[in-house]
Amino acid sequence: MVNVGIIGVGLVGSELLSQLSTHRSSNVIPKFSVVALKNSSKQLLSSSDYAPLDLSNWKVALQTHGATSDLATFVEYLSSSPTPAVIIDNTSSQEIASQYSLFLRKGLHVVTPNKKAFSGDIEYYKKIVEEAEKNKRSLLHESTVGAGLPVINTLNDLIKTGDKIVKIEGIFSGTLSYIFNEFSSLSGNTKRKFSEIVKVAQENGYTEPDPRDDLNGLDVARKVVILGRIAGFDLDLETLPVENIVPESLRTLPSSSEFMERLPEFDHHFDNLDQTAKNSNQVLRYIGIIDPVNNEKCVKLVSLPVSHPFASLKGSDNIIAFTTQRFPNPLIIQGAGAGAGVTAFGIFSDLLKIYDKVNA
Numbered sequence: 571m572v573n574v575g576i577i578g579v580g581l582v583g584s585e586l587l588s589q590l591s592t593h594r595s596s597n598v599i600p601k602f603s604v605v606a607l608k609n610s611s612k613q614l615l616s617s618s619d620y621a622p623l624d625l626s627n628w629k630v631a632l633q634t635h636g637a638t639s640d641l642a643t644f645v646e647y648l649s650s651s652p653t654p655a656v657i658i659d660n661t662s663s664q665e666i667a668s669q670y671s672l673f674l675r676k677g678l679h680v681v682t683p684n685k686k687a688f689s690g691d692i693e694y695y696k697k698i699v700e701e702a703e704k705n706k707r708s709l710l711h712e713s714t715v716g717a718g719l720p721v722i723n724t725l726n727d728l729i730k731t732g733d734k735i736v737k738i739e740g741i742f743s744g745t746l747s748y749i750f751n752e753f754s755s756l757s758g759n760t761k762r763k764f765s766e767i768v769k770v771a772q773e774n775g776y777t778e779p780d781p782r783d784d785l786n787g788l789d790v791a792r793k794v795v796i797l798g799r800i801a802g803f804d805l806d807l808e809t810l811p812v813e814n815i816v817p818e819s820l821r822t823l824p825s826s827s828e829f830m831e832r833l834p835e836f837d838h839h840f841d842n843l844d845q846t847a848k849n850s851n852q853v854l855r856y857i858g859i860i861d862p863v864n865n866e867k868c869v870k871l872v873s874l875p876v877s878h879p880f881a882s883l884k885g886s887d888n889i890i891a892f893t894t895q896r897f898p899n900p901l902i903i904q905g906a907g908a909g910a911g912v913t914a915f916g917i918f919s920d921l922l923k924i925y926d927k928v929n930a
Contacts, residue, residue, distance in 0.1 A: 571600065571603055572654050572656055572924060572925050572928065573603050573648065573654070573655040573656070574602050574604045574605065574606075574655070574657075574658060574921070575604075575606035575607070575608070575644060575647070575648040575655065575656070576606070576608065577608045577609075577644070577657065577658065577660060578609065578658075578661040579607055579608075579609050579628075579632070579660070580609075581910045582660045582683065582910050582913050582914055584629075585911055585913075586658070586660065586914040586917055587604065587625055587628060589915070590602055590604060590918070591625040591626070594622070601922070601925045602921060602925070603620065603621075603622040604625060605620045605621075605622060605623060605651070606644060606648055607628060607632055607636075608641075608644050611638070611639050612633065612636030612638065613632075613636055613639045613640065613644055614628070614631055614632045614635060614636040614637075615643075615644070615647050620651055641666070641669065645657070645673060645676055646676075648676075648678055649676035649678055654928040655677075655679070656678065656680070656681055656921060656924055658681045658682065658921075659684050660917070661684055662685070662686065663684065664690070666684065667682075667686035668694070670682075670701075671697055671698050671701050674702050674705050674707050675701060675705060677707065678707065679707050679708040679709075679710075679924050680702075680707070680709045681708075681710045681711070682711050682713075682714070682917075683711065683713035683714055683717075683917060684714070685711075685714045685789075685792045685793070688711055688792075688795075688799070689714075689791075689793075689795040689796050689807060690807070692799070692804055692805075695799060710924065711796075711920070712916045712920050713913050713916035713920075714792075714793070714796055715793045715797060716742070716793075716888045717906065717907050717908055717909065717912040717913040717915075718905075718911075718912035718913060718914075718919070719888060719903050719904075719906075719907055720903060721890050721903055722796075722797070722800065724901070725797060725892065728892060728896075728901075729800070729801065729802070733894045733895055733897075734895040735802075735862065735893075735894055736861075736863055736894055736898075737860065737862075737863065737900075738798075738858075738860040738861075738890070738891070739857055739861070739890075739893075740857060740858055740880075740888065740889055741855060741856065741858075741887075741888055741890075742789075742794070742857075742888055742907070743789055743790050743856065743888075744886035744887070744888060744906075744907050744908035744909075745771060745777050745781075745784040745886065746784060746785070746856040747885070747886050747887060747888060747907075748771055748776050748885060748886040749767050749768060750853075750854050750855055750856055751884060751886075752767045752770075753840070753844065753854070754844045754847060754853045754854035754855070755853055756848065756853065756876055763841075764833075764837050764840035765830075765833040765834040765836075768781050768785075768830070768833060772830070776886060779826060780826035780829065781829070781830070782816045782820070782821065782826070782829055786812075786814045786815075786821075787814055787856070787869045788807075788812065790812075790856065790857075790858050791807055791858070791869045794810065794858035794859075794860060794867070794868075795810060798860050801860065803860065803862065805867060810867060810868065810869065812868070812869040813868075813869060813871055815871055816829075817833075817839065820832055820833065820836070843871070850873065850875075851875065851876055852873040852874055852875050852876065852881075853874060853881050854872070855873075855874050855881065855883075856869075856870070856872075857870065857872055857880065879891065879900075879902055883904070886907070887905055887907065888904070888905065888907025889903070889904040890904075
C-alpha cells in the first residue's frame with residue numbers, strides 16, 4: 571500500500587480523486603490510500619492509523635471537518651507514514667514547488683503537473699533532481715508536458731538507452747494548436763478572422779482568462795525548457811528566445827476585456843502572415859524547437875509545408891516529434907495535451923510507477 575497526500579483539489583485534483591476512487595473500488599487489493607487532502611484554506615488528515623479517507627464525500631468532509639491549511643503539518647503527517655508515501659502537487663504554485671527539496675528530504679515521493687520547479691531556476695532544478703537520487707525517491711512530472719501523453723517517459727527512455735537526440739519539436743499548447751488549426755489551413759472552409767477565433771477559444775474555456783497568457787508563448791517555453799533539461803541542455807526561461815505574438819501595443823493593456831476589444835485592429839497583420847504562408851502552400855503553426863545540431867532552441871510562429879505532420883493537426887491536440895539517431899524518421903506522439911481527465915491520467919500513471927518501484 572502507498573499512502574497519498576494531495577495538495578490542490580480543484581479541477582485536476584477532483585478528477586484524480588475520482589479516478590483513484592474508481593481504482594480502489596475495482597481492485598481486490600487496493601494499491602493506494604488517500605490519507606490527506608489540502609487546498610489553500612483547509613486540509614483534512616486521516617486518523618493516526620492512516621486509514622483511507624472516504625472519497626465518496628471528501629468535499630463535504632474537507633469543508634466541514636478540515637483544519638486550517640498548514641503545509642508543515644501536512645508534510646510531517648505524510649513523512650511519518652508507516653508505508654511509502656507520495657505527495658501530489660496539483661497546483662501551479664511557486665511556493666509549493668519551492669518545497670519539493672524538503673518533501674524529498676523528508677522521504678516523500680513527489681508527483682506533480684506543476685511546471686514551476688522544472689522550468690524555473692536551473693540550480694534549484696538540479697538540486698531537486700540530486701535530492702531525489704540521494705534519497706532514493708521518485709520525482710515524477712509526466713503531466714508537465716502534454717498532460718497524459720507519454721512525452722517525458724519516452725524522452726527518458728530514449729536517453730537512458732543511449733540514443734542521441736537530434737531534434738525535439740512540437741506543438742505544446744492546446745490553446746495555440748486550436749487557434750492556428752482553425753485560422754490557418756488550406757481547406758475550403760470560410761475564413762474567419764484571427765480575433766474571432768481567439769474569442770471563441772476564450773468563450774469555450776480553451777484559453778487562460780486572459781488570452782495573452784497563452785499568446786505570449788510562456789507556457790510553451792516552460793515545456794521546451796523542461797524537455798531540454800531532461801535532454802541534458804541547460805535551458806533557461808530568461809535566455810530562451812520566445813516569440814510573443816501579442817501585438818506590442820496590446821501587451822500592457824490593463825484588462826483582458828480591453829485586449830479582446832482591440833485585437834480586431836490587428837486582424838490584417840495575422841491575415842497577411844497567413845496569406846504569405848498560403849502563397850507557398852504552407853500553414854502557420856506555433857511551435858517549440860530544441861535542435862542541438864543547428865544550435866537552435868526557441869519558441870516561435872513558423873510556416874510549415876502541408877506535408878509536415880504538424881500541418882494536419884486537428885482541434886486542440888498536441889504533437890511532439892523526437893528525431894534521434896535511432897529514429898531519423900521522427901518518433902511522433904500525438905493526442906489530447908490538455909484537460910482534467912488526461913492530466914489526472916498522467917498523474918495516476920506516475921503513481922503507478924512509484925507503486926511498482928516500491929513493491930519490486
